[in-house]
Amino acid sequence: MAKTLTLSVGLALAATCVSAAEIAPSDVTYEDGAVAQSLSGAAGDATRGREIVGNKSLGNCVACHMISDQAEVPFHGEIGPPLDGAGERWSEAELRGIVANAKMMFDGSMMPSFYKTEGFIRPGKAYTGKAADDTFGPILTAQQIEDVVAYLTTLKE
Amino acid sequence: MIKRTVALGALGSLLLAAAPALAGPVDDTLVVNDEIEMTTRTAAPEHLSDVMDEVISGWHFRGDETRLMQADDFDNPGMIFVEQARDSWGEVEGTEGKSCASCHNEPESLAGVRAVYPKWNEEAGEVRTLEMQVNDCRVNQMGAEELKYTSVPMQSMVALISSVSRGMPVNVAIDGPAQETWEKGKEIYYTRFGQLELACANCHEDNYGNMIRADHLSQGQINGFPVYRLKNTKLNAAHDRFKGCIRDTRAETFAPGSPEFVALELYVASRGNGLSVEGPSVRN
Numbered sequence: 001m002a003k004t005l006t007l008s009v010g011l012a013l014a015a016t017c018v019s020a021a022e023i024a025p026s027d028v029t030y031e032d033g034a035v036a037q038s039l040s041g042a043a044g045d046a047t048r049g050r051e052i053v054g055n056k057s058l059g060n061c062v063a064c065h066m067i068s069d070q071a072e073v074p075f076h077g078e079i080g081p082p083l084d085g086a087g088e089r090w091s092e093a094e095l096r097g098i099v100a101n102a103k104m105m106f107d108g109s110m111m112p113s114f115y116k117t118e119g120f121i122r123p124g125k126a127y128t129g130k131a132a133d134d135t136f137g138p139i140l141t142a143q144q145i146e147d148v149v150a151y152l153t154t155l156k157e
Numbered sequence: 158m159i160k161r162t163v164a165l166g167a168l169g170s171l172l173l174a175a176a177p178a179l180a181g182p183v184d185d186t187l188v189v190n191d192e193i194e195m196t197t198r199t200a201a202p203e204h205l206s207d208v209m210d211e212v213i214s215g216w217h218f219r220g221d222e223t224r225l226m227q228a229d230d231f232d233n234p235g236m237i238f239v240e241q242a243r244d245s246w247g248e249v250e251g252t253e254g255k256s257c258a259s260c261h262n263e264p265e266s267l268a269g270v271r272a273v274y275p276k277w278n279e280e281a282g283e284v285r286t287l288e289m290q291v292n293d294c295r296v297n298q299m300g301a302e303e304l305k306y307t308s309v310p311m312q313s314m315v316a317l318i319s320s321v322s323r324g325m326p327v328n329v330a331i332d333g334p335a336q337e338t339w340e341k342g343k344e345i346y347y348t349r350f351g352q353l354e355l356a357c358a359n360c361h362e363d364n365y366g367n368m369i370r371a372d373h374l375s376q377g378q379i380n381g382f383p384v385y386r387l388k389n390t391k392l393n394a395a396h397d398r399f400k401g402c403i404r405d406t407r408a409e410t411f412a413p414g415s416p417e418f419v420a421l422e423l424y425v426a427s428r429g430n431g432l433s434v435e436g437p438s439v440r441n
Contacts, residue, residue, distance in 0.1 A: 056370075063370040075371035079364055110363070112353040122409040123352050129404035132352075139352060139407075 022142045025100075025117045033105030034093040039115065039142035049151025052144055059140060059148055064111070069155060080111060085157035095152045099145055114140045114148075181366040182217035182375075183224070187435075190230055193324040195433040202430040204331065208362060214432050218365070218375035219440055223387065227439040235316055235385035235437025238309070238392050242317035245310065251301030260298065264321050271322035271434050275423040277335040284338040286419055287315050288394070306414040312383045312392040319383065319436030327380050327434060329426045342424025345417060351408025357425075360402075377402070378429040379422065381438030388441060395422055 021041025028035055038044075052058040054073040062070055064079035086095065097104055102111035115138045123132040140148065187195040197214040205212070216224055230236045247258045261267060275286045285293070288306050291314055295301040304311035331339040349356045360369065361377030368374070383392040396413035399421055403410040411417040 060370070075368070077369045078367045079369055110355065110359045112355075120352055120354065120408075121348060122350050124404065124406075124408045124410070127404060127407060129400065129408075129410040131409040 025115050025138050028100055028115065030097055030101065030104040034091065034097040035100055036093045036096075038146055039096070039100065040146050042143065042146065044143075044146030044148070044150030046147070046150040046154050048144075049147035049149070052140065052148050053151055058144070059114070061148075067155070083152065083155055085155060087153040087155040088157055090152075092149060092153055096145065096149045099140075099148050099152070112139065114138060115142070115145050182213050183219075183221075185217065185224060187214075187216055187224070187228060189228055189323060193433075195324060195435060196326065197432065197435075199431040202427065205428060212378065212429055212432055213365070213376055214429075214435060214438075215375040215378050215381055215440060216435065216438060218373045223439055223441050227435070233385065233437065233439055234390070235383070235392055235439060236320070238313040238383075238385075239317045239320050239437060242310075242313040245314065246317065251295065251299035253298065253300045255299045257294070260294075264317050267318050268321045269325055271319040271436065272325045272327050273329055275329060275335075275338075275419060275426060277330065277333065277338075279334075284335055284419055284423055286414075286422055287318060288414065289419070291315065291318075307394045307397050309391065312394050315394070316383045316392055316437040319434055322434040323436070324433050327426060327429045327432050329423060329430060331423070331427045335423065338420045339423050339427060341417075342420035342422070345421045346424055349406075350403055351406030353406040353408075355406040357402065376428070377425065378432060379425050380429045380432040381435035381440070383436055384438050384440045386440050392437060395425070399425075 021038075023037065023039050023041075028039065050069070053061045053067065054070045056063075061067070061083070062073050062076045064077040066076040066078060066082040066084075068082070068084050070076070090098065094105070098106075098111075100115035101113040102109045103113060117136065117138055120132075123136060124130060125132050125135070182198070187197050189195060195214070195216075197216050198211055201209045201212045216227060226232045226234070243264065245257075246264055247256050249256045249259075257264075271287065274290070275284050277283075278285045278290075281293075283289075288304075288311055291311065292303045296303055304314070329335075346357045349359070357377060360374055365374050365376045377398075379395045379398075382395040382398075384398070385391070386393050394413060396415075396418045399418050400410045400413060
């Protein structure tokens, strides 16, 4: 994966700290649905990841997944499988691929692609119902993806 | 009368909403005012045979209290708007000095109309929703102003027209001149819109009965529209619901009354062919 890239303005705005090693959404390379390298070039923080996974306006993963470790978060959904033990079922690279763009791992998956900026039909400006504008970026930043991945690897049965 | 398996307090329903063990439609029957027997589940129409066997009203996916409110007109807040529309029905408006009553007598004369809308209008050469037809009468028969599509007076009038068809089976035509619009609506139904790339079908066909965060997913049927929602304490147009569901996929949504939503309404209505007209229904 080429690390020399010019970051789009949109991404630069979306990311809190942009490092030179960051891989832009359209430059991510998937191998059998997995992504080997850190998207931000830095390690993830599992504590922050735990917060993102349960937070309605960030990952909102619990909308679709039951996670025993998030018992304090009310209302877990049942659209996808429970994530208990996900850190045992999948490697870090696989988890990164699933969170960045689950459709690469699971063909036609209902799970949203959290690190993708192209190929949408009528993309909107967040939840306003209005058309996307030049603030449009991935749902999660590169570092947030890393944080979520770091958290998921801690989920053991 | 409504058959209640468990008597639950408000707290009880809240706790149950969180329990995934309750997945699936609630086993219950709806008879409104001890009189109107509602078909709330029935065999899926022919055109759905390859995707589902049974169509189920959204009523089955709501909590005990919400379902109970719909069983009696005194408890159904939507009926207040129906009564208001009954008053407007006889009010003269516009340059022609006419009211709805001048030409249609009692609202009951429109029994059966809700069940077949949206419907192809030969003269206009278009598929019309009830809202479009009401506005057509207002403008071209009465010389009155159009009502805003999702406004209280419009949705109250649509609720009145629906209420006199309650219990009758939804039966919109999908062939003949309506077919092109129906196909367009079907395409929209299966399109994965927005940054979340979700189609109506992802939630309402593949996952009805499942919880998505705090919401118990129904089939997204529209036999109960207009819907009185406890959440916003007003009557909601089907197009308002469509708008909200598309917005929630982080998409640029469509406008109520737009050709896209008219087509979608015809298609979604046809997915409920065979269910009873319930409008105005009660949902959370």
